[in-house]
Amino acid sequence: MDTSQPSVRIGREQFHLAWDRSIEPIATVASGDVVEIDALDASGGQITRDSTVADLANLDFSRVDQVNGPIAVEGAEPGDTLEIELLEFAPEDWGWTANIPGFGLLADDFTDPALRITRLAEGMAEFLPGVHIPLAPFCGELGVAPPTDGAHSTIPPDVFGGNMDTRHLTAGTKLYLPVFARGGRFSLGDGHAAQGDGEVCGTAIETPMRARVRLSVRKDLHVTAPEFLTPGPLARGTNVGPYYATDGVGPDLMTAAREATRRMIDYLGREHGIDPIDAYLLCSVACDLKISEIVDAPNWIVTAYCPLSIFG
The missing domain is CATH 3.10.28.20 (Acetamidase/Formamidase-like domains)
Structure with a gap:
C-alpha cells in the first residue's frame, strides 16, 4: 500500500450536496499530491450504529449522498484528464444496508422499509448468521465539476463521474475523469464497505470512510467519460470458489x-x-x-x- 502522506486533509464538515461548477474549491493542490478525505456515510450521519428501521421514515433526503470537496489541481484545464489514484479506503467498524420504499430495482416487490446494521471486523462483514462477506471498500461518489452550469443532483452518475457505485474502484485502481472546469474540482463521498455489481436494493454496506487519493493532471490523455484501470483480478475477495x-x-x-x-x-x-x-x-x-x-x-x-x- 502506498503510504504517501497527504498534503491536504478534508474533514467531514467540508461537503456539498450537488455537483455544481460554480462551487469554489476549498483547497488547491499540485499535480501528483496526495489528499486525505474523511467522509460521512450516504445518509450524512442520519443513520447510526444504533438506528432502527423506524428511523428510515425520518430520513431527510436533501442531506443524502453528500460529497466532500471540491479540490482543485494546479494546471488542470478543460480538455485535460484528471487521474485519481485510489490509494486507501478505511471504513469504520460498522455499516448499514436498507430497503427504502420506492427505491431500488425491485421497489414494486418490496414496499416495506428494512434496515440491517452490520459489524465490520478483520476484513469481513457478518451480514447474516453464517453469511460472511469480504470487505472491498470504495467510495460510490467520485467526480469533478460538471460541463454545464447549474446544480446537478448527487444521486445519478454522469460523464463527470458522480454516483457511479462501481465496486471495482477500490484501492489500487486508477480512475480517469474528464476535466470540464479549471482545476478539475474533485470531490468524493458515499463510502461502501462491500457491494455487488448492480447494488440492486439501492444501498450497499454503507459506512463512513476515510480515503487517500493521489490527484494528477494528464495532458496526454483525453477521456470523455469515466474510465479506470484496475490493479489485477476483479473481486479478489469473493472470486475464490463456485x-x-x-x-x-x-x-x-x-x-x-x-x-x-x-x-x-x-x-x-x-x-x-x-x-x-x-x-x-x-x-x-x-x-x-x-x-x-x-x-x-x-x-x-x-x-x-x-x-x-x-x-x-
Missing part, C-alpha cells in the same frame, strides 16, 4: 435484470433458508448482475451471480 447463477431473459434489459434478481432471491430462500427481504439486501451487497448476452435479438440475458464462498 458461484450459483440465475438468468433473466427477455427483450428488455431492465426487465431481465429484475427477473434474474427475483430468481436469485428464490434460490437463496430455497437453498439457504434466507427470507425474501434479507435475500434482496444480500443480493445488493454480495451478488453481481452481468449482461451475458446482448446480440441474439429479440431476447437478451442478464445473469445474477452469487459467490458461494460467503456461506459458512
